[in-house]
Amino acid sequence: MNSCFKLLKKDGEARRGELVTVHGTVQTPLFMNVGTVGAIKGAVSTEDLENIGCQIELSNTYHLHVRTGDELIKRFGGLHRFMSWDRPILTDSGGFQVFSLASMRKIKEEGVTFRSHIDGHKIFMGPEESMQIQSNLGSTIAMAFDECPPAKAEREYVLPSVQRTERWLYRCKAEIERLNGLDDTVNKRQLLFGINQGAVYNDIRIENAKRISELDLPGYAIGGLAVGETHEEMYDVIEHTAPFLPENKPRYLMGVGTPANILEAVDRGIDMFDCVYPSRNGRHGHLYTHYGKININNAKYAEDDRPIEEGCQCPACRRYSRAYIRHLHKAGEMLGLRLCVLHNLYFYNHLMEEIRNAIDEGRYKQFKDVFLEGLKQDDK
RNA sequence: UCCUCAAUAGCUCAGUCGGUAGAGCAUUCGGCUGUUAACCGAAGUGUCGUAGGUUCGAGUCCUACUUGGGGAG
Secondary structure (H helix, E strand, C coil): CCCCEEEEEEECCEEEEEEEECCEEEEECEEEEECCCCCECCCECHHHHHHCCCCEEEEEHHHHHHCCCHHHHHHCCCHHHHHCCCCCEEEECCHHHHHHCHHHEEECCCCEEEECCCCCCEEEECHHHHHHHHHHHCCCEEECCCCCCCCCCCHHHHHHHHHHHHHHHHHHHHHHHHHHCCCCCCCCCCEEEEEECCCCCHHHHHHHHHHHHCCCCCEEEECCCCCCCCHHHHHHHHHHHHHHCCCCCCEEECCCCCHHHHHHHHCCCCCEEEECHHHHHHHCCEEEECCEEEECCCHHHCCCCCCCCCCCCCCCCCCCCHHHHHHHHHCCCHHHHHHHHHHHHHHHHHHHHHHHHHHHCCCHHHHHHHHHHHHHHCCC
8 A cells, every 4th residue: 555656757857757646646736626615616516527627626624524524524434435426535634623623722732722613613623533533424535634844934932833743643643544544434455644844944844854755655755835925934844854764655735726836846756736726716806827827807808818827728718708707707707717717727737747747758857937927928 | 857876096985073085906017935815915096976155274165056866746
């Protein structure tokens, strides 16, 4: 199970790989499409995801636990069957909610007490609870339960936090091994990815990376970035930390990011990404193109008969004009959101395909430079 | 014909005891990084129906007129 990742080729630090799972093989570098509650927000179906070339979907442990419930989903045969999606699913552990719901939680050695954002009731989640929920969901990849300290956190806060997250990782590993051995487990070959933390302190990050690498998990993530630090700080952390994660295991940069972030991170040895940007920005009318971002709500698109991006093969661009999509947004029509989300997801998945091709052909650096230059043109 | 109510931002309307105006929506423009987000933020816009009067000072009080709503005949 631990040899499920194949590193196919390196081009500088950029890596081409293949991740083999019980739900099929995916090509890296890849982007995971974020469907927190088991759905991509913006009325995007799993059929849509297949049509736009999505390889893997991401859902959230905490959100599915508090609404509808992981035990019910287990009775349905797991999240794959529940949402009718047979490709890989990665579930985030609920660790990010320790950060994003900070005002409603209390952290202890055993785990974290949350207040549900839905009805305010108390929920306790520790490593074991998170693994049990993810096991019930039967996702392809389960993420370790971690704490994500804010970028501006003091060293004095970060170090003990990282050490606790590390102890939680041992407990996650033991628990998932136990759960994978049970008869009624949905996915007995569920993979566990560990998470590196340490805010912007490279020495803490590196020490942590070395230690968690010894666990020989099927994959590793760099977490706690894009939470308030500058892009330069983020790139610096990746550059210094990634080399201390196992070469023959996938590296996942959690929650990142913009197309430029992804291009830079691939160049520093990252294989997997996820981000709410394409879906959230799509819902808000901000659309990605090779020439920068456009805000379809802007008045200048009111009579623009062109597609969002000339030559784009997404369902929105193949058929509709900017003027029409702007009209839909202004009118508050759901179709407007949907078309924009489809475009952005297509753009991201297609970007990853372009990246993989460039690495395959040994021209990644050049590809990255040209792409970044294009993004700067802005507003075409 | 009379009585009565209303007239303030593009729209719907607040505006205290008289001290030269403000909300929502709309418009325009931003922001969003393991989703508490079809969200959040900022900005622009006024002959306060017209003409007089009272007053140091009127969106506010008085008079007439105009337009609109309701009622009586």
